Amino acid sequence: MSIIIRPLITEKMTAQSEKEGRYGFVVDRRSNKVEIRQAVEAQFNVKVVGVRTMIVRGNERTRYTKSNILRGSTSTWKKAIVTLAKGESIDLYSNL
Numbered sequence: 001m002s003i004i005i006r007p008l009i010t011e012k013m014t015a016q017s018e019k020e021g022r023y024g025f026v027v028d029r030r031s032n033k034v035e036i037r038q039a040v041e042a043q044f045n046v047k048v049v050g051v052r053t054m055i056v057r058g059n060e061r062t063r064y065t066k067s068n069i070l071r072g073s074t075s076t077w078k079k080a081i082v083t084l085a086k087g088e089s090i091d092l093y094s095n096l
Contacts (some may be wrong), residue, residue: 003031003039007092008079021084023092029055029078036080047085054079 008024016022027036033051040048058074084090 003028003035004043009092021086021088023082023084023090025080025082027053027078027080029076031078036082040082044090046088046090048082049085050083052081
């Protein structure tokens, strides 16, 4: 199973990657910082300086339909913010 699921491509993460060399990834919930560091270094061939992780809790959702009310929730997921060494960068848009 892969530790890195997909990159986070948002306006905030794009700004941080351009200014501070930080990149965001959706990662496996069972992975730790050491495993995330090794996976990013192996996959993108860069030097990682720091890793910050957080678990994003799923939200409750309610949908009103003609017949009844549907209740559910989105999934909980883990986010990792990876800081690279000076001068290093990751080209996330090359595969698009």
